[in-house]
Amino acid sequence: MIRTVLRTEHVTMQFGGVIAVNDLNIVVKEHEIIALIGPNGAGKTTAFNDITGVYTPTKGRVIYSPAEGKEIDITGRKPSEIAQLGIARTFQNIRLFKDLSVYENVLIAKHLHLESNFLAATFRLPGYKKEEEAMRADVERLLKEVNLWDVRNEKASSLPYGKQRYLEIVRALATEPKLLLLDEPAAGMNPKETAELTEFIRQIRDRFNLTIFMIEHHMDLVMEISDRIYVLDFGTTIATGDPAAIQNNERVIKAYLGEDEDA
Amino acid sequence: MNNKRNIMLTIAALVILFGVACFVQAEVNSYVRRIINLCLVYAIIGLSMNVTNGFAGQFSLGQAGFMAIGAYMVGIFTVPVELRADVFYAVPMNPHLVNVYMPLWMALILGGVLAAFVAGIIGTPVLRLRGDYLAIATLGFSEIIRIVITNATSITNGALGIKNIPPLNDVRYIFMAAAISYVLITLLLNSSYGRAFKAIREDEIAAEAMGISLFYHKNLAFMVSAFFAGIGGGLYGALLGTVDPKNFLFTLTYNFLLIIVLGGMGSVTGSMFGAIIVTAGLEYLRLFDEPMELMGIAIPLFRPGLRMVVFSILLMVCVLFWRRGIMGTNELTWEKIISFVKHPLSGFRKKGVQGK
Amino acid sequence: MELFQAITNMTAVSFAQHMVNGISLGSLYALIAIGYTMVYGILLMINFAHADIVMMACYFALFGITTFHIPWYLTFILTIAATALLGVIIERSAYRPLRDAPKNSVLISAIGASFLLENLANYLFSGRPLHFPDIPFLSSMIDLNGIQVQAICLFIPVVTLACLFLLLHIVNHTKTGMAMRAVSKDYEIARVMGVNIDNIISITFAIGSALAAIGAIMWGIRYPGITPYLGVMPGLKCFIAAVVGGIGNIKGAVIGGFILGLGEILIVAFFPQFSGYRDAFAFIMLLLILFYKPTGLLGEKMTEKV
Numbered sequence: 001m002i003r004t005v006l007r008t009e010h011v012t013m014q015f016g017g018v019i020a021v022n023d024l025n026i027v028v029k030e031h032e033i034i035a036l037i038g039p040n041g042a043g044k045t046t047a048f049n050d051i052t053g054v055y056t057p058t059k060g061r062v063i064y065s066p067a068e069g070k071e072i073d074i075t076g077r078k079p080s081e082i083a084q085l086g087i088a089r090t091f092q093n094i095r096l097f098k099d100l101s102v103y104e105n106v107l108i109a110k111h112l113h114l115e116s117n118f119l120a121a122t123f124r125l126p127g128y129k130k131e132e133e134a135m136r137a138d139v140e141r142l143l144k145e146v147n148l149w150d151v152r153n154e155k156a157s158s159l160p161y162g163k164q165r166y167l168e169i170v171r172a173l174a175t176e177p178k179l180l181l182l183d184e185p186a187a188g189m190n191p192k193e194t195a196e197l198t199e200f201i202r203q204i205r206d207r208f209n210l211t212i213f214m215i216e217h218h219m220d221l222v223m224e225i226s227d228r229i230y231v232l233d234f235g236t237t238i239a240t241g242d243p244a245a246i247q248n249n250e251r252v253i254k255a256y257l258g259e260d261e262d263a
Numbered sequence: 264m265n266n267k268r269n270i271m272l273t274i275a276a277l278v279i280l281f282g283v284a285c286f287v288q289a290e291v292n293s294y295v296r297r298i299i300n301l302c303l304v305y306a307i308i309g310l311s312m313n314v315t316n317g318f319a320g321q322f323s324l325g326q327a328g329f330m331a332i333g334a335y336m337v338g339i340f341t342v343p344v345e346l347r348a349d350v351f352y353a354v355p356m357n358p359h360l361v362n363v364y365m366p367l368w369m370a371l372i373l374g375g376v377l378a379a380f381v382a383g384i385i386g387t388p389v390l391r392l393r394g395d396y397l398a399i400a401t402l403g404f405s406e407i408i409r410i411v412i413t414n415a416t417s418i419t420n421g422a423l424g425i426k427n428i429p430p431l432n433d434v435r436y437i438f439m440a441a442a443i444s445y446v447l448i449t450l451l452l453n454s455s456y457g458r459a460f461k462a463i464r465e466d467e468i469a470a471e472a473m474g475i476s477l478f479y480h481k482n483l484a485f486m487v488s489a490f491f492a493g494i495g496g497g498l499y500g501a502l503l504g505t506v507d508p509k510n511f512l513f514t515l516t517y518n519f520l521l522i523i524v525l526g527g528m529g530s531v532t533g534s535m536f537g538a539i540i541v542t543a544g545l546e547y548l549r550l551f552d553e554p555m556e557l558m559g560i561a562i563p564l565f566r567p568g569l570r571m572v573v574f575s576i577l578l579m580v581c582v583l584f585w586r587r588g589i590m591g592t593n594e595l596t597w598e599k600i601i602s603f604v605k606h607p608l609s610g611f612r613k614k615g616v617q618g619k
Numbered sequence: 620m621e622l623f624q625a626i627t628n629m630t631a632v633s634f635a636q637h638m639v640n641g642i643s644l645g646s647l648y649a650l651i652a653i654g655y656t657m658v659y660g661i662l663l664m665i666n667f668a669h670a671d672i673v674m675m676a677c678y679f680a681l682f683g684i685t686t687f688h689i690p691w692y693l694t695f696i697l698t699i700a701a702t703a704l705l706g707v708i709i710e711r712s713a714y715r716p717l718r719d720a721p722k723n724s725v726l727i728s729a730i731g732a733s734f735l736l737e738n739l740a741n742y743l744f745s746g747r748p749l750h751f752p753d754i755p756f757l758s759s760m761i762d763l764n765g766i767q768v769q770a771i772c773l774f775i776p777v778v779t780l781a782c783l784f785l786l787l788h789i790v791n792h793t794k795t796g797m798a799m800r801a802v803s804k805d806y807e808i809a810r811v812m813g814v815n816i817d818n819i820i821s822i823t824f825a826i827g828s829a830l831a832a833i834g835a836i837m838w839g840i841r842y843p844g845i846t847p848y849l850g851v852m853p854g855l856k857c858f859i860a861a862v863v864g865g866i867g868n869i870k871g872a873v874i875g876g877f878i879l880g881l882g883e884i885l886i887v888a889f890f891p892q893f894s895g896y897r898d899a900f901a902f903i904m905l906l907l908i909l910f911y912k913p914t915g916l917l918g919e920k921m922t923e924k925v
Contacts, residue, residue: 052472083474095469097462099592108462111455112474118483121454122447132455175474322723324730388910394722395665398730399858400909403902406855414895517734524727568742575735582727583716 003030003068005179005211006051006087011060013046013235020046022235024060028179033205033212035222037246038232039255044215045092047232048181052089053079066178084112088177090168092184092215096156102167103152106142109174110135142170146200162193166200173208180204182214186221194218198225223247231255269597277442284438296434297502298546303434303441304498306538309522310448310531311491316520317528317592318452319484320464321390322398324516328405329378329489330496331412331511336374337497338425338506339418340365346427353423354416367431371440371497378493379486381408390481405513413508424507431501440498444491449531451487460484464529518545521578525588533590541574548573632765637888638881643772643841645880646779650834651857652864652872653786654706654827660803660867661823664722667729668709670854671736672828676702676835677751677845678744684752691754699832706828707821715817740847748846751839758840771840778837782830783873789826790869799823803867856883856901863908865918874916879904 006028013021021043028034036044049055051062056076064074066086074082097105114121114135116128143149146166151159156167165185172180185201186194198221205212216222222229223243231239231246233255239246246252287296308326315323344364347356355361365373389400412419419425431437451457459480462470471477500506518541526537551569581588651673658666679701683694713732717725753759757771790796798819801809810816838853839845860879864871879901887894908915 054468054472078476078478079468079471080474080476083472089472091469091472095466095472097465097469099465100461104458104461107455108458108470108475109473111459111462114455118451118454118456121456122451124450124454128454135455171473316723320723322726388906392909395659395663395726396862396909398726399665399855399862400905403855403859403905406852407899407902410896410899514734514737517730520727520730528723566742568738568745571738572735572742575731575738578731579713579728579735582724582731583713586720586724 002032003065004028005030005065006213007063008047008051009061009063011047011050011057011062013043013050013055014058020235021050021057021232024050024232024237026230026237026240028211028213030211031205031209032227033201033214033225035226035229036213036215036232037217037219037222037229038238041234042232043235044232045183046235048089048183048215051082052087052181053077053082064179080112083175083177086176086178087181088172088175088179089181090165090172090183090185092187094164094168096164096168096171098155098157100156101153102148102156102159103139103143105156105167106139106171106174107135109171110138112175139174142174146170161188165189165197169200169204173204177210179211179213182212182216184215184217186216186218189218191220194221197221201225265598272597277446280442281435281438284434288434291434293432296432298542299434300432300437300498300502301546302538302542303437304495304502305519305522305542306535307441307444307498308492308495309519309526309538309541310445310534311488311495312516312519313523313526313528313531313534314448314452314460314488314491315484317523317530317534318457318464319460319481320467321481321484322394323401323485323488324398324513324520325382325385325401325405325489326492326519327511327513327515328408329382329492330499330515331405331408331506331508332378332381333371333374333493333496333498334500334506334511335412335419335425336377336493337367337370337500338428340370340373341367341429341501342425342427343429350423350425350427351417351420354421356420357417360418367429367497367501371494374497375490375493378496379490382486382489383482386482386485387478390478390485402513402516405511405516409508409511409513412511419508422508424505424509426505428501428504428506430504431498437498437502440494444494445531445535448487448491452531456480456483461529517578521574521581523588524578524581524586527588527590527592529592530588530590530594532595533588533593536589544574544577545570634888635766636768637884639766639768639772641881641884642877643775643880644884645877646775647834647838647841647876648853648857648860648880649873649876650779650782650830650837651853652860652876653783653869654831655858656861656864656866656869656872657799657823657827659861661799661806661820662714662725664714664725665729665858666709666714666824666827667726667854668713668732668736669706669827669831670850670857671733671740672702672706672709672850673831673835673838673853674740674845674847674850675705675736676832677839677849678740678749679832680836680839681749681751681845691752695836698836699829702832702835703825703829706824706831710821710824715820737847737851744847746847748844751843751845753843754840758843769841771837775837775841778833779873782833783869786826786830786869795819795822852898856898859901859905862915863904865915868915868917871915871917 004027008024008026011021011024012019024047036047038044046055050057053074053076061073061075063071064085064087065071072085074085097108114131116125116131120128140149143152148163148167148170156164159167169182169185186197189197201212202225204210226243228242229240229246230237231252238251238255239249287299308330312326315321339360340363342350344362347361385404389397392400413422415421459470459475462473462475463477463480467477522537522541523534525540526535527533548570551565551573552567553565555565654669655666658664676698679698680694683689683697684691689697709732713728714725717728757774759770760767761770790799798809798814801814802816802819856879857876860875861872863878864873864875882904883897883900886900887897
């Protein structure tokens with residue numbers, strides 16, 4: 001019986017008169033790669049924000065299970081708490097620490113698991129020094145994975161766009177998550193880059209024992225690696241199923257009619 | 264190995280500078296010494312403000328209030344007991360306090376701790392606020408602290424202020440205080456916590472998403488900043504020999520704002536440079552306040568108040584045309600000094616961008 | 620009545636006196652708060668220099684009458700015009716160049732502008748308090764059933780409400796006003812739709828400064844001691860008033876102004892032992908509103924897009 005890592009129960013997000021997300025019920029099981037697709041403005045990022053604590057859902061609950069037998073209601077909790085519990089994310093518009101170096105961006109993501117308090121850190125007590133060494137070793141490993149080690153001292157904003165997306169993913173990985181939320185990781189990539197990213201996502205899922213939940217518009221990526229897909233339109237779930245089922249679903253096709261499979 | 268070398272160099276530099284301080288204490292006249300001391304004190308407070316504003320990106324205008332707390336700790340507890348009745352001539356000093364005496368170092372540390380404590384209380388509601396609101400709120404609290412001080416006459420002597428504080432003009436003492444403050448703050452800022460501050464400055468939402476508790480870290484920055492502002496304030500009070508609520512109007516905070524903008528918000532070494540320039544400027548631009556003559560004809564512009572006008576214009580010019588200030592977010596590192604010494608002209612030849 | 624007197628130790632007459640003072644002060648706060656709220660609504664920044672514009676207006680009026688001997692009614696008109704011009708100048712030189720800069724820079728610039736105005740006034744006019752000229756009739760005291768009232772106090776609320784209605788008319792029923800509302804709702808869209816952002820912003824500053832000048836003149840008559848720092852405390856309080864009422868909302872600013880003005884006077888009236896803390900009242904109101912209704916009494920919730 002595969003464990004459910006994340007589920008949302010009737011999550012609704014209302015802004016004034018606008019219902020951005022309507023009665024969302026998704027289930028993400030361990031090690032799955034789940035995709036959330038839908039036309040622009042369908043409420044996908046809002047759903048992410050509901051899950052990661054940026055917004056508090058108007059209605060409904062978000063339940064997270066970090067381990068067998070444990071279930072935590074993370075509805076409306078602070079994003080930092082949710083990250084500490086093991087859920088990490090990237091952002092649609094890339095939110096790197098622009099003025100900081102590539103290295104620092106990833107190193108900062110290790111801070112959340114630091115045991116030493118600020119006094120121990122200030123006085124460089126042995127416990128802290130050991131932790132810092134371990135953090136730095138991890139960062140080196142991660143950066144070498146994605147060929148960013150050589151540019152580690154460059155400002156994050158100076159990287160080419162595609163590399164910035166990888167950096168953001170690697171930064172999220174540095175928090176040692178169990179569940180990784182990717183918001184349009186392939187945005188702005190050409191087909192070759194998208195193919196590489198697809199392989200990358202598969203690899204990190206296997207290597208880091210992750211469960212992945214992503215928003216995407218690139219259908220090649222979505223259809224290639226998703227175990228299951230949820231389709232949103234105007235905040236409502238209009239279809240769910242495996243890639244084959246979704247591809248042939250009439251409602252989905254209609255919702256996308258006129259929508260470009262963008263590059 | 265680079266790290267060890269840097270530590271050795273820093274220790275050597277501090278020792279040498281302390282030696283210079285001893286020399287200055289012995290040989291230089293007290294007027295110049297006072298300026299140097301003021302510069303060191305301003306350097307401490309400027310850096311403390313940089314911790315919140317420059318490194319954590321939280322725009323706080325509360326330094327004057329925290330300075331006042333530190334200054335009054337010194338004022339209340341270091342005046343010799345026999346002189347207190349003299350000072351508190353209008354309203355007698357609170358009987359619980361009147362016989363409590365502390366040596367300066369103790370009053371300084373307690374002042375810092377009390378300032379940090381107050382910051383912790385203020386910070387909890389206030390640090391949730393965005394940019395401008397935070398500025399106004401901290402400004403307001405700075406004023407409230409001053410209002411409370413003005414009204415608690417049996418503790419603080421109210422608007423009369425406290426005089427007869429044993430004066431401190433010892434460059435060695437103040438240098439030690441400044442050196443310790445700078446070392447401690449630099450250690451904090453270079454640690455994982457300091458990096459968390461920078462993350463919050465760069466992008467709060469991303470920082471939170473990476474597990475950094477905004478509440479904890481903003482408060483930490485705020486309290487550390489207040490602690491050192493309190494110590495700086497205490498030294499300031501000792502340097503002046505008196506404390507008065509009017510010394511701590513929030514306009515005092517603007518001096519430190521100029522220091523960190525000029526030096527570079529986000530640079531420790533920048534705060535040092537900024538402090539030197541502002542203190543020297545405040546002192547040596549006094550000539551703007553005196554009537555000036557050119558070939559026997561009085562120049563009409565020079566009279567009291569011109570100095571501060573020049574300063575305000577300087578602040579405006581900085582923020583409009585030179586936002587990064589002298590150092591921006593960079594530091595003057597040993598690497599840079601060594602490479603400059605080895606190849607003094609390389610900065611002019613090379614055009615390449617070094618990852619900063 | 621007797622019960623009231625017994626509890627509060629205050630007579631009906633002195634209560635009425637306090638009410639008059641409170642309403643006057645509240646009106647003045649309201650006029651100044653409008654300037655803050657309008658600028659914040661459009662540019663999302665606190666115009667720290669607004670308080671000092673009030674101060675400069677006082678000096679303009681003072682010098683117009685005492686040094687240049689211009690008749691007071693003419694001086695007042697010139698002051699309003701000059702102050703509006705000053706507001707626009709500050710916007711053009713200190714805020715416009717930084718429109719694309721990080722938020723903190725504009726904040727520092729505003730602080731710098733405020734600092735500059737204060738130091739400039741100190742330098743030009745010296746720090747000594749100057750006495751605002753007495754205006755025939757308006758400055759004199761009149762007796763109403765035992766209450767001693769300065770004549771201006773009868774005009775202050777009237778003038779304030781008149782200004783408010785005029786402003787609301789402009790904002791709600793003119794093309795310019797519509798443009799102003801558009802810019803404050805969504806800056807980018809308004810620009811794309813062809814609104815001349817620069818002009819609208821300048822107009823906003825001009826109106827806010829003009830209202831500040833009207834408030835400043837009445838303030839000068841009421842509290843004739845003019846110093847370079849007279850705007851500092853009231854400025855803070857008026858911004859807080861704007862926040863209490865709902866930042867960006869003009870009616871809210873007026874309500875906030877009255878709450879703060881009346882509150883300040885009445886608290887000290889009923890609890891004279893706290894009179895030293897009267898300035899703290901505004902900050903306590905700030906804390907309360909931020910805790911219980913951060914968007915202010917009439918404000919709307921804004922969510923940030925992530």
